[in-house]
Amino acid sequence: MTLRWPWTRPTPSDSLAISLDGSTLVYAQVAAIAGGRRPLLRRCGTVPFDTARPQELAGRLRALGLPTQSVIALLQVPQCQLLQIDTPAVAPEELKAAARWRIKDLVDCHVDDLTIDVMHVGDGRTHGPKQAFVAAAPNRVIQGVASLCEAAGLQLATIDIRETAQRNLQCALAQAGTQGDRAGALLMRHGEHCLLTICAHGELFYTRRFAWEGALDTTAPAAPQSLSQPIPLLDAGEMPDIVDYGAELAIEDDSAETPRIVIEVQRSLDLWERSWPGLPLHGVTVDAGESTAALAAVLARQLGQPVATLDPRPAFDGVMPACRGDTALARTVLPLLGALLRDGHRNR
Template identity: 40%
Template sequence: MKWPWLKGRGSRNKLRLSLRCNGRQIAYVLSEPGLNQNLPCPLLRWGAIALDPELAFEPAVDQALQALNLNAGEVIGLLEPEEYQILKVDTPNVPNEELKAAARWQIKELVEKHLDDLTLDVMHVGGDVPRVQRQLFVVAARSTAVELRSKHCAAAGLALQVVDTWETALRNLQTLKARSEGLQERACAALLMMENHCLLTISAGGELFYTRRLDHDPRLAARATGQLVVKAQQEAPLGFEYTPGADYLSPQDDSEESVLIIELQRSIDLWERSWPELPLARLYLLSAEHGEAVAALMQRELGLRTLAMGPAQLFSGIDEAELSEPARLRELEACLPLLGAALRQESRAL
């Protein structure tokens, strides 16, 4: 999305800086677009820096951005999920130049903020795929969030030119992965799984068709890695006959079906009913750790080919040896939503 007051500056600097701030830290990814169209894509620098708890929020953000000492010709600011809504509405029967104005009235009862406090952008569901009744994605972002990002970037000598969303960033990443497997025209799903966020998208031909935010299930990774086995002498139920070396698998942890898996299946079922001509070819999982194990578990539960999108395999600037350090692994998780933003193509409308 390009907002009217974010003016691009002519620059010979071809580097792209993608940023996000979750209130506790600033995460960043520095890349050079177009340097390599094949996997792995090169990252020049990535990481996260904590905000100073002794400072108020705004000066803490300014200080952190200045401390990074990053320079780029293009700066992308990624909104946090709580700072915007993405809604799907029927496409109004108006010329393209009037779509935003028409969509504004369609969503007035659906948004959490007053319309005057929101900045809108729209894009067609599925791009130009023919449909009897076409639909729009409407992104309703808090204007203050957009303005603050521009202000903080300016204080650090950076020119914010693009404001992006997690949904479109994840679309970019799964499109790259699907293209590498010759599935660029097939419908593929992607699940971003983080500690506090879970996001599902379905794309085909480089266009976003479906998106849904889900509740994270921390037990899923524990189940996939066998960490839910509880020692018998610690939590064995009454009547359990203990023998040395025996383990007790908690019925609550093992037998209760994952809410995340249930909601994923519901989304897949809805997709199959809504787009029968585009059956899902893959589910890609993006996670900072345990991706292979969780993908294998999901494939068994869902009956859908599921593959992990390992960040170190997608981007050459991520060293797997570094990820053995817990602090560096946490930084990588903070950067996961930014990886797709680093792949943004200028030709896209959103």
């Protein structure tokens, strides 16, 4: 099984996206998109299973009547690195091989043990550095997902990653609102990690991962640090946010009283302004689960940027009804909705 990234949707039919969180399968079923209408989330939920007997999962999924063909599997944040490199000056057909060579000193295992794919940074139209994102997942992770899907009776079409799923959702919401092609930042919690993406023109320009634990602590780190990654979904009153590193702080309050994640986000925004001066940010959206309101409030005070909370309803119909009003489930399913928005025309 290879990491097919991005995915091209096959025939018009209900689509299924799943993610595996330990011994729990999370799923989202979306109705076929027709006539330019917004996607409809039909069903979502979680299915516990015995990892030692994955074949038993097949019966549970059949009982639910879920579609089993052209399934998208979304990796957890720690299961795939997303590296950024200068684009190798090679022919398109040689790009992946050249990228594999470039990342050999950036990964903690042998490159032959990794499945990789490459995507250009940005849309190729905007002035800026010519760089590429390289998604690198251990072969054992890819094989494990493929084997479990086979045992569960699911026909695996694509394995996607959190950054591109978050991009898809972010860009769909931008198009559905007033932002359009302008640059915007989304900060989402994915379990134990936080993920910042900055997108414009329907493409991903910048991403950074943070560890969520201690992110709201008011003890500033001695030097810029990477955190980790998380994933949530919100209802009426929550949105995602941004982060970056390597810049001088523009925070008025004493850093010892400023939450660590705010400092890191400010560094990211400062770096963005220096790197992409022609793409000013429209604002920051935040989704951090039950901490969303607190995080959005402190970011709004400190960043000098419009800050909003993530609401997926402009891009998807039926989110809360399909989740039976369960906000926690909706947050868990949100990244799957992003994976289901892949349309096959994004740049590689």
